[in-house]
Amino acid sequence: MTSISCVDATVLYGGTTVLDHVTIGVEQGSRTGVIGPNGVGKSTLLRVLAGELTPETGQVVRRPASAGVLFVPQGREVRAGETAVRYIARRAGVTAVREELETATAALTDGQRGADDLYAEAFDRWLAFGAADFDDRVGPLMTELGIVDPEQPADRLSGGQLGRLALASVLLAQPEILLLDEPTNDLDTDGLHRLETYVTGSPAGIVLVSHDRAFLAATVDRVVELDEFTRTAQEYHGGWDSYVAERAARRAAAVRAQEDYAGEHRKLTETARTKREWARQGEQKALNPRRQPDGDKFRKAAGIAGAQNTGSAATTAQRKLSRLEDSAPPVVREPWRLRLSIAEAPAAGRVALELRDAVISRGAVRLGPLTLTVLGGERIRFTGPNGIGKTTLLNALLGRLDLDEGTRIAAPALVVGEIDQTRGLFTGGRSATDIVCAATALTPTDARTLLAKFRLGGDTALRPADRLTEGERTRAGLAVLQARAVNCVVLDEPTNHLDIEAVEQVEAALAEFGGTVLLVTHDRSLARGIRVDRTVDVAALSHRLYS
Template identity: 40%
Template sequence: MRVSLGGVVKAYGANTVLDRVDLALGARTRLGLVGRNGVGKSTLLRLLAGVELPDQGRVERTPATLTVGYLPQEHDRRPEETLLGYLARRTGVDDAQAAVERHTTTWDAEAYGAALERFLALGGGDLEHRARTVCAELGLDVSLEQETATLSGGEAARAGLAAILLSRFDLLLLDEPTNDLDFDGLERLERFVAGFDGGLAVVSHDRAFLDRTIERIAEIDPWTHRVSEWAGTWSDYEAARDLARARQYEAFADTEERRSEVEALLAARRNQARAGGGMAERRGTKALAGKVRQARRSLERIEHVEKPYEPWQLRLSLNARQRPGDRVAVLEAAVGVRGDFRLGPIDLELAPGERVAITGRNGSGKSTLLAILLGELPLTAGRRVVGRSTVIGSLDQRRQAYDGSTRALVRFVERTGLTALDARTLLAKFNLGADHVERACETLSPGERTRLHLAELMARGV
C-alpha cells in the first residue's frame, strides 16, 4: 500500500502553508512529522487523509481500497454523541456502516460486497465487544451509551486513546496523540504502535515518544514551506539537523567574508581611478579599468549561500516578585465534588516561586484539584485561602478562552486590557504576527492558541 503527495501546494488566502511538497508513506512506515506551531503539520495530515484537497499537485492512494484513519489533536466531542458513537466515528466504522446500509437498497451486489468487506476490515463486526474490553482495560468506567460531552478531561483522554487502540486502518495518522495521556496510557500507545501492521505518521512534540516509535522524520520548514526528510529517530534527526545548520552557518560566513574582501578591493580600485589626474595616471587608466572589471567578475562568481534562519524560542517571563510573609494559596482539609467524583480532603500550601507538578492517572482528579485552587469549584468541606497579592491565571486543556469566530487580537485586548499596539508588540514576542492576530481564534492551531494564553498570563502579571 502507498499514499503519496507530489508537488502539493496548499494555501489559506494569501498564506501559503505548504509549497511543492513531495512525501510518500507505505506499509510499516513510521514517520514523525515535526515543525513549529502553525507551520502546517495538521494540514499535511488532513491532505494525506483526504479530508482536505490540495490547491496544486496530486495525492495518490493505492490500492483504491486502502483505508486511512485520521485522528485529530482535539477530541471533537459532539453534542448528544455517545461514547460508542464516538468510537465508531473515530475508527471509521460509522462511515463504513452507512455505506453498507446505503447499498442494501441499490441491488448492486458488487458495491454492497465491497462496502461490507470494508466494514468488517475496520472492525465493525465486533466493535462494541472490543470497545467494552478496551475501555475496561483503560479504566474508563462509563457506559458506552454515555454522551461524550459529559466526560471529564481524564475520561475524554482515555476515550481518545481507546479510539486509537481500536483502529484497524491500513494507514493511521495521529495528531499529538500523547497529549493528556498519563504514563500508563503512554505505555499502551507505544505498545500499540510497536505492534501495528499498517503505516503510521504522527505529529508530536514528545521527543521521548518519537525516539521510541519513529524511524523517519519529516520537517516542515517555516520559511520555505517545503518538507525535508531525515532517516532515524528524533535524536538522529536533531544531531543531523544541527550539523547541517552549523555547516550552512560556516558556508554563509565564509561567503560573506569573501564578498566583503572583493567589495573592498573593488571600492579601492574605483577610488584609485577617481583620484588619478596626472599623465602617468591617465596612461594607467586602461589597466585599472581591467582590474575593476576583474574584481566585478570575481564578485559575480561568488556563490550565493542562504543565511540559516534563527529558530524562534519562547522566552516566558512570569511575575517573580517575592511577597515576604505571604503565601500564594493554601488548602486546608479541602473537599470538592464533581458529579459522582469526590476529591479530598486535601492539605496543600503553595509558596512564592514554587514550581509544583501535579501527576496521577487520567481521571484521578488533577483537573478537579486545579479547579479548587482556581476557585472554580466550590468546596463542600474545608477551606481555601489565597494570598493578598496573588494574581491567578490558568491555561485549560481545551484552550476555551480563545475559541470561536472573534479575531485573536480583539479577544486578547478584551482579556488583558492592553491597547491594540501594546498587544501586537507582546504577541510578536510569542511569534504571533499580523497574519495570526487578525484571524478568527477558531482558525488558529492548538499550539498557537496556547501561545495566546501564555502571552495573556505574562500581560496580567501572573
Template identity: 30%
Template sequence: MQVSALTKSFGERVLFENISFGIAEGQRIGLIAANGTGKTTLLNIIAGHMDYDSGEVVFRRDLSVGYLEQDPRFPAGLTVLEACFHGQNEIVRTIARYEQALARNDTAAIDGLLARMEALGAWDFEQRAKQILTRLRIADLEQRVETLSGGQLKRVALAAALIVEPDLLILDEPTNHLDLEMTEWLEEYLAGRRMSLLMVTHDRYFLDRVCNEIIEIDDRRLYSYKGNYSYYLEKRQERLDAADATVARMKNLYRRELEWIRRTPSARSGKAKYRIDAFQDIKDKAHTRRSEETVQLDVRQTYIGKKIFEAQHLCKRFGDRVILDDFSYLFSRYEKMGIVGNNGTGKSTFIKILLGLETADSGTIDIGETVRFGYYSQQGMEFAPQARVIDIVTAIAEHITLSDGKQISASQLLTRFLFSPQAQYDYVAKLSGGERRRLYLCTILMSNPNFLVLDEPTNDLDIRTLNVLEEYLSAFSGCLIVVSHDRYFMDKVADHLLVFNGQGNIRDFPGSYTDYRTWRKEQEAAAAQGAAKTVKPAAVAPTTASKPKERVKGKLSFNEKREFERLEAEIPELEAEKAALETEMSSGTLSTEELIAKSERIAALIEEIDAKSMRWLELSEL
C-alpha cells in the same frame, strides 16, 4: 504513499512550498513544526479533507488509511459504539455491503464478501472496539456522542481509528486528553502493530519511543531525519551550525568579491564574466538570515512573601467518588509541585478548591496576602471568534511591565509571543489551536502572577514554545502547581509530585515523574511476585453447551454473527461463576444471610444460562 512538490497557502500566507516526502511500509514518522505553520493542514490534505495549491498526493491502490483529527466530530444521535463503526474505511464499507447482500438474498455476493470479511477480520470488529474503548476508559458504550466531553470524544475517535488497523494511520495530537497510563498503553499498542504512522504530537517521550523518523517544516521547507526525536535534536543542531558556517564563509567571500567589483572596470573582458555573474548569488547567500523565532516569556513577577497557603483537613466527594479525604498541606516558598493521576481522579477539582473556584465539603485554606495567582485552565479562555488578537490583550492592559522593569505596549508583548504586527489584527477564528493556546498563555502572564497554577498547559503548544516555557518555569522565582500528562514536561519543571489514586488518598512523592514510574513498576513487580506465591491456579469450569465442530456463517447477518460469538464467550463465564458459588456454599463457612444470597444468585444464573444456551442453539442451526 508519496507527497510530491506540495504547496499550500491561505491568501498571501504560504504555509509550505514544494515539499516532497514518502511514507514506506513500517515507517513511523513524527511531524514537527511551529504553531500556525501548517502541520494540521498537511495532515488534512493527505487525508483528503482539504485542497492544495499545487503538487500531488499519491497512494498505493489498495492502501487503507485511518485518520484521527485534532478536533473530531460525529453526527448527533450516534452511540459510542456506533461512532466507532462510523466512517468510510474498508472494513465498515465491507460490513455494509454484506448486510445489503443479505437483505437481497444475493448468494453470489454473500460468498465473495464472506471471504473479504474474513481477510479483513471484520467478524472481530465489535470485540476489538470494546477492548480498546475499555483501555481508553470509555465505559458507557450506549452513551450518545453529543453528551460526551471534548476529551471523551477525542478518545472515541482514537478508538475508531485504531480498531480498523489501517495500513497508514495519521494521528493529530493523539495524546491530548489521555492520562499517563493511557499514553503508555498507546505507546505499547502502536509498537506492537505493523502499520505505518504519520503523527503530530507535542509529547517528546512519545515521539522518542514510537517514531523512527522525524520530518520538520521550517521556513516553508521540509527536512527529514532518519531517527527518533533525540536523534532529530542532535542532527537539527548540526544542520543549523553548518548553515551558520556557510553564511559566515559567504560573508567573507562577498566582502572580497565586492572589493573586486568596485575596483574592476565595468567593461572588463568576458574572461571574468562568470565571476561577475556569480556575484549576485554570493550576495544572496551572504545575506541569508535564519529566523529562529521563539516566545519571550520575560514578564515581571510580583514579590511573594513567606506565607503562601496552608490547607487543613480538606474533604471533598461527589456521591461515592472521593476526591479528598482529610488532606492537609503547607505550601512553601518557591515550591514547584506536579500533580499526576488518571483521568477522573480529581486533579482539576483539587486545583479549583485551592483557588476558591470550588467549595470543599469541609476543611480550611489560608492564603498569604502577597499571593497573586495566575490560573491556566484546561479548558482555556473562551475567546470570541470575531475578536481581534490585539483587542483581547489591550482589554486587559495597554502596557505591560517586564522583568527588568521596562514597560512595553500590548503590541510589543504580542510580538514577543510570536504574533507579527499583521497577525495581531487577525480574528481569533483564523488562529490555529496552538496559536490560541499561546495567546491564552500571554493573557495569563501579563498580569504578573507570582503563583502559577497550570492545568494541562502543553496541549496544542508546539515543541519550541514548550522548551521556552520549561526554561521560564525552571527559573520562575514564584510558586508553581502544574497538572500535565506530558511526562517530559513534568520531569523538567516539577520538584516533587502529588499522586492522586481516585480514592481520596494522595501520595507526596519526592522525585520526578520518571522516578515515580520506576518506583511504581518495582512495587507492582514485587506485589505480583508475592501474589504468585500465595494464589493457587483456579480449576477451569466445564461447559454444558455442546458446540458443533464447524458452523455455517453464510446465512447469519453480521449482527447475528456477533451475537453468536458473544454467547460463546458469555455462557462459559456464567457457568464458571455458578461453579464457584456452589463451591463456596459447600465450604461450611458462610452465614445464613450469605447462603440465601448465593442461592438466589445461582437460581438467577441457571435461568440466564438456559436462555442464552437456547439462543445459541437457535443461531447454530442457521
C-alpha cells in the same frame, strides 16, 4: 505493499502559500514524525494525505487506490448526542465504513449498475478497518481504560476522559495508513505507554504530528520538518535523536558556508572597487600634461596601458563576484521563537494556598477529607491517571470549585496566572484582543502588540476566540500570563498544542520564575526539565478517594 504518496503538493490559503511543492511517501510499517512551528502546515499536510484537502498542484497517490487511510485529528470535538462508544467508533473510522457498506448494500439490493464492485470495495474496507469485530473489542478496552459506561454522553466528560476515548479510537483502529495529529495530548502515563506500544507494533504506515519529544524519540524512524520560511519539507532518516544531531550539523555547515561566502564576497567587492579606483587614478595621471612635462608620448602610452591593465583586473574581480553571487548558499534565517518571560509580583507570604479537612467532588470524582498546604514559592507537580481528580484539586485550590466540607485559605496578596487544560479563557465570540484587554487592562493597541509577539498578529488578533486554533489559543494564554505580574503560576497540561521550540521556552521561563508553581503535565521531557520541590500523586490518595 500498501503506500500513499504526496507528490510535489502546493497548498494555498487566501493567496498565502502553506505548503510549497512538498513530497512525502508513506509505506506500511514506516513511522514518520512531522514537526515544525505552529501554523506551518503540519495538520494541512495530514489532511492532504488523507484526501480531505486537494492541493493546488501535485497529487496524492494511493497504492492500491482502495487502501484504507484514517486521519485522527487533534481536536476532541463531540457531536450532538454522541455517546462514548459512538465517539470511539467515529474516530476509529468504523462509523464511516459501516455507513459506506450500508449504502453499497442498498445499491446492490436495488440492482444498480456497478453496485457489485462498490459493495466488494466497501466490504473489504469494512473488514480492513476492523468493523466486523469492533463491538467485541471496544467493550474490554473501555473497561481497561476506566470508561465504565459506554453509553454515557461524551460531552459530559473531562478533557482527560476525552483523551482516553481518543486513545481508544487509535488503539482500536486497523487502517493500512494511519495519520495522527497530536495524539499524545491529554494522555496520562499509562495512555502514553499504550500509544507508544501501539505505534511501534502496528503493521500500518503511520505519520504523526507531535510536540512530545520523548514520544517522538520512542516511536519514529524518520522525521519530516516543515520550514516556516520556504514552506518546503526536509527529510531526516534515523529517528528523533539522529534528526537532532543531523539538523544541528546541517545548520552549522550552512552557517559556515554563509560566513565563507560573505568573507569572499567582501574580498572580491573590495578588490574590484580598489582596482577600479587605481585604474581611474592611473588614467588621470597618464593624461594629465602636468604629469608629463617633457611630453614623452611613450611614457604617456605606458601609463594608459597600466591603467587599462588595472581596469581589466577590476573587471576580472567583478566577474568572479558575479559567479560567486550566482552560486550563493541559502540564507540562514533565524526561525521565529516564542520569547516568554513571567513577570513576578511581590511574594504572597509564607503560605500561598491551603485546604483544611477538605472534601471535594465533581461528577464521579470525590476527594477527601484532605489537608494540603502550598507554601509561597513552592513548586508542586500533581500526578496521577486521567480522571483521578488533578484538575478538580486545582480548581478547589483556586476557589473555582466549592468545597463539600472543609476550609480553603488563600493569601490576600496572592496573584495567580494560569494556563488551564481547556484554554477556557479564549472561548466565545469576543476577539483575542478584547479578551487580553479585559484580562490585563492593556489598551487595544498594546494588546495587539503583545499578541503579535506570540505570533498572533494581524487579523488573527481580531478573530473571534472560537475560531482560533488550539495552538493559537494556547499562545494567547501565554501572552496573558506574560502581561500580568503574578506570584503563583498554575499550568494544567501547558504543552498541549505548542510546538517543540515553544515548549522549550516554557521550560526556560519557569526556570527563571521565583514564585509558586502548580503543575499538571504528562509531558515527560517537560517534567524532567522543570525543577519541583514536591510531587503530589493524586492516585496515592486512594485511601481518601471514594465514589
